Amino acid sequence: MQKLEADVLDSNKNKKGILLESGTNEFEIVEFNIGDVYYGINVAKVREVITRVPVTAMPSAHPFVDGLFTLRGRAMPLVNLARAINTKGSDDPKNIIVTEINNYNIGFLVDSVSRIHRISWKNMEPSPEVGNESMIVGVIKMTDKIVLLLDFEKIIAEINSEINQKLTTVEKVNSSVESERRNKHIVIAEDSKMLRDLLVNTLHESGYEFVRDFGNGKAAFDYLMSLKNATGSIDDHLNIIISDIEMPQMDGHRLLKLVRADKVLNKVPVILFSSLINDEMRQKGERLGATAQISKPEIGQLISLMDNIIFNNKK
Incomplete structure (x- = not known):
């Protein structure tokens, strides 16, 4: 031992x-x-x-x-x-x-x-x-x-009940902010069904209505590839990607690397939302090109950051 x-x-x-x-x-x-x-x-x-x-x-x-x-x-x-x-x-x-x-x-x-x-x-x-x-x-x-x-x-x-509370508690915003959120397209990669459902439901309640969620990075990346064939700019179909790190088939770091290597997708903001965010893992996320990284379960911070990135274009 x-x-x-x-x-x-x-x-x-x-x-x-x-x-x-x-x-x-x-x-x-x-x-x-x-x-x-x-x-x-x-x-x-x-x-x-x-x-x-x-x-x-x-x-x-x-x-x-x-x-x-x-x-x-x-x-x-x-x-x-x-x-x-x-x-x-x-x-x-x-x-x-x-x-x-x-x-x-x-x-x-x-x-x-x-x-x-x-x-x-x-x-x-x-x-x-x-x-x-x-x-x-x-x-x-x-x-x-x-x-x-x-x-x-x-x-x-x-x-620890405080964790579930943080996953479902978000700051109230005025109706105009919620209205702006409704037009934005979000992709989520998260392998835990419980956390994925909590995240999607909370985003819906906050006004982000168009959310596509996937149980691993590979399924999410396959969907992202399909968006490249859609008419118009990629910005018309995708505004931000939220990804866990630890997932079967393809992890969040690999997903991030592939997104940043793609000529169409490489400017799309990617937030890593994971229980693994510590000093060492943050260093790797930065190296791979993460727009931001937040430790679970701070969904209130996540939504505020999403607003900041999407509406103010702060990358």
Whole structure:
């Protein structure tokens, strides 16, 4: 375990070097298990992996939360991941995966952590359609096993109600602003159906009525390619692209790279709206040509920025 912890830390230390690569459509996962099932989490979300430490119980805590633990002087909640995804784990889980997601530090208790894999997003299949309750966002087929990529954002949103509130709360504007928004065409790439529906509904309620949404970057890019054949200027059919980063088939960085390389699409504003926006990932987004980058779940900031870009042409 000490070697794995060092590997994870080295991966984060060297992330700056990885991020300087152009949109390769690759990512790294930390593989772990709960019971006999293998799961994965994007390395970009992982601060470190530690052995299990003592936990202080919290009165009235969410059922998923075992309590608080302290790491380098900072107290943070510990989520019992087996309980959160309603599966049977070991009676003696060994490891805590310490994460930073949506600018929120939280630990996840798992049975054990094994290794890191580098994978192409093309090799990750979307989760089978089993409804909004699924905690699985993707399936990775390896030679000897299947690894399930979990929707950690959904788990955190269920624990922290403030996140859902930020995803659905926007500032009221006058009718003239809403009227201007109605004529603008928005494309969204977001793999989480729950978040995608929340985002689309909130944009509709704010006046952005023409929204096309897709579950991955490839589907979004195929649609963007089809717009090139439409009559008139591309500005008549597309005003802004909002993309998650972490998606199956094609991630947001690869989508951004392809848009910027296209002679017709390259001036279209692209906002990266992701739980992975930190200093290192922001550096890569800037290198690839992102117009702006906002960390989920700040949808109020997202809509204000969209207005600023679309109506004031501030790129």
